[in-house]
Amino acid sequence: MENKRELFQVLTRRFGLLNKNCCSIGAVDISSVQSHILYEIDKQTSPSMQQVAESIAMDITTFSRQIQTLIKMELVKKTPSSADKRVYILSLTVQGKFVATTIDESMNAYLEEVFSHMNEFERETVIRSIKLLNQAMSKSSVCCTPLL
């Protein structure tokens, strides 16, 4: 029986580091958190502030301020919802979309490079395993219930 935590600790630390490193696109300097926010806005369809904040398990007040920053950077747009005047719909600006896409591409490029150190069989096994893990985690009751 190996120490599972050790395996995960190393894996996630590496991935977190990657997230940190690859977030400077030209003149635009993006923090790791901001990259996560851009990612989620891009992924969801017309999300409200709450929705995005919740999906990355971030305090709403901190989130609100991060959004203000991203708006100043002209990466994010906040549109008042017509259905409910309390809520704001978040979306990426053209530049924001560009930044998000660029980050996504370099992340995937990195991952491709990582996977290039494996053979085809290993590649498929690993991908399937990560999916399995994600499924198992979402079934779990212990943690992460507010997440995703």
Next chain:
Amino acid sequence: MENKRELFQVLTRRFGLLNKNCCSIGAVDISSVQSHILYEIDKQTSPSMQQVAESIAMDITTFSRQIQTLIKMELVKKTPSSADKRVYILSLTVQGKFVATTIDESMNAYLEEVFSHMNEFERETVIRSIKLLNQAMSKSSVCCTPLL
């Protein structure tokens, strides 16, 4: 070809969240970063400040201050090295060891719970996959070179 980044994004976010949640042991309140520090000190043998800071890819000045905090909390001890008087050897106090062990146990308990949603074959496949991934990442040239 699926989006690999998506899979990893979800996985690591969940794991990061877990790290955040499970870091309050009784009266002691530990931040996620501090938990990483305790983990590394526990894992390495008589490490210096530099060594630990580097292994978690943390700025040495921030690290220095975190260590000061952890010493005030009586979780970490700093012993001057006899070989080189510039360096300090880090170690856990009894209480620090206890906290580190408790965190480790609850992380592993959580992971056991996650793995309980799989059958034996899946479990082994997933574990092997994570190992493969870690190996591949350490071989990679793109990122994470300072790490581990």
Next chain:
DNA sequence: ATATATTACTTGCAAAATGCAATTAACTAG
């Protein structure tokens, strides 16, 4: 319909975390 409670989001702090530049002390090399 109108008073009450909820909800979505924003601000006011005050604490914590971060990182660059500069400093101190100790070691190493010429």
Next chain:
DNA sequence: CTAGTTAATTGCATTTTGCAAGTAATATAT
């Protein structure tokens, strides 16, 4: 012995964080 490194600390100044409190809009109850 002097000059150059290295390990670690401190001085800022900025950024991030999160609780408490506030505002405005919607939902619920009487």
